[in-house]
Amino acid sequence: MLTESMQINSGHQSMIHDIKYDYYGDKLASCGSDGYINIYDVSKKQQVGQIKIRDSPLFSLSWSHPRFGNVLATSSYDGEISIFKEQKDWMKVASFQNEGSVNCVQFMPRELFLACGTSDGFVILLDNNKNWDVDYKWQAHESTIHGLCWNYDGSLLATCSADKLIKIWEFTNNNKPQLKYTIQQHLDVVKDVQFHPLENNILVSGGDDGKLRIHRLDDDVVEIQLIDFHMTIWRIAFNMLGNLLTINGEINGQSQIQTLKQEDNYQYSQIDCN
C-alpha cells in the first residue's frame, strides 16, 4: 500500500525530531538537534527555507492554518517557543522563554492559539490576540509532557506525560481549561497522543510500555482497542481522514515504522507495507 517514492536530503547535521506538512501538503518542515528548521518544497524536491534559532535542539513544529499565511511555531530544549511567519523570508514574530525544555507545540485548529507542553509538566497557552502573551499556564502533569494534541474542533486538548497519565482538558468560551478526563491505562511513560482527525472523541496514545491504546471519550473513557507493539512508541500519526495510522517506535536502538488501517468502529489492524 505504501511505496517509497523519494528521499529528501534533510540537510540536518544531527537527529531530526519532528517533521510536519503544511495545510495543503506543499511544504514539509523539519527540525532537529542542530537547532535548524528546514523547509522543503515537496513537488520541486528542494529546500526553500531555513531558520536557525540557537544551538539548542528543536523538538516540535506546528504549521498554522493557512488563513494566517505561512506561520510556523517551534519549541526547543532550552525552553524557547518561537513563532515565525513567511514574508519574503522567514521572520520571527514572537517568542517566549520557558524555564525548562518545551517538548511539544501545536496550534489550535484554525486559530493562532498555541499550546505548548514542558518538561516540568506545564502547559503554556500563547495567544495571537494578546500579542503572544501567555494566555494561561498551568501544571497539567507532575512530570515531563511528551505530547499534546487538539481535537478537530479545538474544544479539547489532550496531554500525555512521563507520569503515565493522559489528561484531557476542555475549553469552553472565556473559561480556563478544565480537566475533563484522566486516563491511567498506560503502565509507563506516555509519549504521544493523537485525536482522530474526524472524530472529536476518538483518541489514540502510545508510549514506553509499547502499547497502542485507542480510547473513546464519552461519559467515561472507554478503551476500545489495545495493540502491543513491544517497542517504545514515540510518535503516532493519522492520515488526513484517519483511515491510516502510523506508529513510530524504537526497539534496541532500531527505529520502526508500522502502519495500521481503520476497520469498523475505529478498530485498527496492521497492514503489510514498508
Add this chain to the structure above:
Amino acid sequence: MLLKTTQGNMSVWSNLKSQSNLLVSAVNDQWGAQLQFNSFNLGQKNTSTSIIGTISCKDAVTCLAWENFAQETYPMGLVAAGTSEGYVALYDANSAINQEEESCVSIIDQLYEGPVSAIEFNEFKPNLIALGGQDVLIADIIKDIQNPQVFGPGNPNLHEDSSITAVSWNKKILHILASASQNGLTGVWDLRNNKPIFSFQDSSAISNKKVSLLWNPEIPTQIAVAYDDERAPELQIWDLRNPQGPSIVFSQIHKSGINSLSWCPNDHSLLLTGGRDGQVVCWNYKTQSVVSQEQLDFEIADLKWSKRVTSVYSISSVDGQTSIRSLPCGKEGYAPKWLKPPVGSVYAFDQMAAFKENNSAIQVYSINKSDPDNIFENFNAYCSVDAEQNRIQFEIDKQHDQQYAQYWKLLNAVQKEDKKEYLATLGFSVKEITQQTENYTGKRHSKKDDQNKKKNQAPQRPAIDFATITDQDADSFFNDLTNQSISKQQQTNTSRNQDVEIFQSEQVSKNTNWNVGVEKIIKDNLIVGNYEGAIDCALKCGRSAEALLLAYSQSKEIFEQTMNTFLTTQTDYFLKNVLKHIVLKHPDEIAKNYELNAWKECAAMVLNSDNTGQFHKIMEQLGDRFIAERKDEFNALQCFILAMNGEKCIKILINHNKSLKELTETIKLLIVIQEYSLQESELFDRYFDSLILQFANYAIQHNQYLSAAYALNFSSPDCQRALELLDLLYRGNHKDRNIIQKIMEKPSFPFKHEQIKMGTVKQQSAQPVHAPNQPVSRPTRPAVNQNQEDHNVRQQIQQNYNQNTNANAAAINNPFGPNVAKTADEQVPPPSRRPVQKPNPPVKVAPPPNQTKKQEAQNLQGPPFPNEPFRQEQQQPLVAPPIQPPPKHHVAPPPPPPQQQQIQSIQQQQFQPPLPQQPFQQQQHKSQINQQQQWQQEQQQQQQQQQQLQNQQQSFNQRTQQNPIQENKQQTQQSKAIPPPPAPQRRGPPPPPPKK
C-alpha cells in the same frame, strides 16, 4: 530538582516495567538495619515516599541489588543485601511488600570474614550474582537457591590482598566480569575460561579508597572507573582496546573523592557521579561535557539512576537520608535521549514522510489509490458526462441493479417530459392499447393520438369545455368512455383479477319494443316533453347511454346531474373509484383509493386526465401511501421521483448509504433529482450535503481525490465543510491536483483571512538567520486586497456601464467581487478564540461554481460584449475551456453562443498583457474581436492536445452551458402549463443587493 525524600544510606531501583517507581533503601541506624520499599507517585504533591513494605535485617546492610528473577515464583524479583558480617541475604520483594512474615528466601553465608562490599546480578542470567569482599565470588542460585553454588572468577587473583570495592557484569557479553579493589586495580575476568584477561591500575591511586566501576552499556569494551581520591577525584573511561591509559578523563569538577557512579540506563551518553564534596555531576561522555552540576549540602554515599523512570535518580547521604531527584533539564545544550523523538512520520493526502534516527534523509512514501469494484472510476465517468440527460442515459446503459435501473428510467421520463415516455416507463404501451381497441371496435383511433403528439409534450388531453362542446367532441368523449372502460376492464381482469361487476353485465333491458314496459314510459315522457322523467327511467332500467344522450341534449346542468347520478350509483369498483374521478376531473381522488399494487395504472391515468397540474401532488400522495400503508420504499421512491419531490426522495435515499456502492448510486441519483426537484428544500440540501460529505470522505480515504471533488461540487453553498474540502482538494498537493485544477473553477478561500500580530521578542540573539530587515507591517486587511482594490474599481465602473441586471450577476459570480469581500468581512464573526464548535462558516462567500450557474444563466441574457473581459476574471482558473463538444460524448449539446464568447475572452486573457482600463473599453471592442479571432486560431491546436481534459471540464461546466437551453424549456413549459413543470431555480444563494 528534588522530588521526594525518604531514609537510607543506599538504595536500589526496581527493574519492573509495571512497578518502575519502586525503590528499596537500606536504613542502618542505632536500632538496627532495615530495608524499606518506597513507592512514590509524581502526580501527588506530598514530598515523601510511601513505605509499602519493610524487611528487618540482623546486621548492617553494606550493599544492595534488585533484579527480576523467576517471575512465576518471585513476581517482583529478588532483593539481595550484602551485610557487614560477610553473608548475603536474598529476599522475595513480593512477600515483603505484602507484609508476609518470612520474606527471606535464602542466606548465602560463609563468604567473607569482613563485610560484603559489592553485589550485582547478571542481567542476562540473573541466577548469577557477582560478589565483592575480600575477593571476587560468584554465586549461582539456579539449582538450589538455598544452597547456591559459589565459585571464584578464576586464577590468579589479580587483586591479591586488596579488598574489592566494586563488581560489574558486562552489559553485552554475559560471561565478562570486572572488579575493582582498594589498591586502584581494575581487573576483567572471563568466566567461561575462568581466568583474568585484563587489568589496569591507575598510577596515581592510593590504597584504602573506594573505586567505583561500571561497564559502558553500549560499548562492551569500555569501562568507567571513579576514584574516591581527594587528590585526584577523577572519572576515567578506559577502553580495553587501548590499555595504555584512560580514553577519557573527567576531572576538576569534584573537589573531593567520588564515591558513587551510575550510568544512565535511558540515555547511555550520560553518567552521574556523586562526591564527598556534595556535588552531583551529570556527564556526557560522548560530548565530553558536563550536562548538569548540582551542589548538595551533604556528603553523598550512593546514587543511582532509576532503571525505568527517565531523568530520575536517587541520592543517599552518608548520614542516612535518601532523596529522589530529577535531572534539571532545559538549561544546557545537551538534550537527553528520552526527550528526543528518534523517529516520526506525517501524512499529507496520498503521501507520508518519515524520518529515522540513523538516517539524515526523509523518506517519502506514496500511497496508492484503491478502487473497490471500480466504483470511483464509474463515478468519475458518470460525472464527466456533460448534461443531465446524458447522465441519465449513461446510467440506463450501465446500470446493472434492477432497482436503480427503474429509478433511472423514471428520471429519464421526467427529464424527457413526454407522456409516452412516462407511460412506457410505467409499463404501458400506447400503441399496444390502441391496437387492442381498434381490434375490438374496428375503428381507427390513432388520429387523436397524432394530435396529441403534434401538441408535443402535452401529456394530457385538452379540457372539455362543457358549455361549448361540439357534437364531434361529444361523440369522441363517449367513444373514449366506452373504450377506456373496456380496455381498462380487460386489464383489470387480467392483471388484477379483481372481482368487480362489469358495466355490460348489469341488468340492461334488452327490450326493443318501445311500446311496452319501461321503454313505453320513456317514450311517453319524451312525447310529453318530460325529459327528466325519461332520463330517470332510462337510468333506472340500465339504458345509461340513452339517459346520458338525453341529458346532453338538454342542458349542461342536467347532463352533469345525470352523469353524477350515473357514476355514483355504480357498484362497479372501477367505475365508481376511477372512471368517476376521471370524468369529474378529480384525479386526486383516484390516488386516495387506488389499489396500491397497481399504482402504475393510477399514475398513467392521472397523467392522462390531469388538467389541473396536480400530477406531482398525486404522485406524492401515492408515495406517501406506500410509506404509510406498506413501508414500501422502493415504490414510494418511484412515486416521489415522478412527483419530482427532492425532499421526499432524499428522505428515503438518506438511508441508502450502507455500503460505498449503495452510497455512490444514491449520490448519482440525487445529482439528477436535485436538478429536477420542484421545490427548494433546506432539508434536501442538508441531507444531500451529508451524503456528499460521506462519499467524499470515502473517496479521500481511497485517495480518489477527483471523485471527491466531483461530488463536493454538487454540495450546497452553505456547507462549510464541503467548501473547505473542495478548497483543500483544489489546492492540495496530491496526484489528482493537476486534473482538478484544469477542470474546475478555483474555489474561493473558504476561511476568513486574519493577520498575525507581533509579539515581544525578548531574546535579541534569537534572530532567524535570514530574518529580513524590514519590520512586520500590520495591514488591516489581508494582502490579497491590494489586488482586489484595483479590481473593485474596475468592477464598479463596469457596473455603472451596465446599469442593468448584469451588475447583480457579475457581483455574485465574481468570487473576489466587492460584495463578496464585504459580506465576508461583515458577516463572519471573528472566530472565538476557543470555540467549542467549529467556527461559523463564512456566509455564502462565492459559492462553488455549479451552484451559481443557474442564476448566472438567467441574468446572462445578451450581456454586452465589453463585459466579457471582466466576467472572465472569476473564471481564470479555466485553463482549457471547451469550445467544441468533446467527441466522446456525441450527445453533448453545443455550448450556447454567450458561453463561447466568454471562453474566447478567457483564452484571450490568458495570453494577453493586463487589460486596458475600463473607460476605454468600448473603443477597444473591435480590436478585441480581431485579436480574439487570432487567438482563437492559435488556441485550436492547443485545444486538441487537451481534448481529454476538456471532456471533464465540460462536465463541470455543463450546467452553465445547458442553462440557456433549460431556460428556453422553462419558458415554453410555463406557457403551456402542463406537467411536468420545469425544474425550478434552486441551489445558489439569492443575489446580494446591487452595489450602489
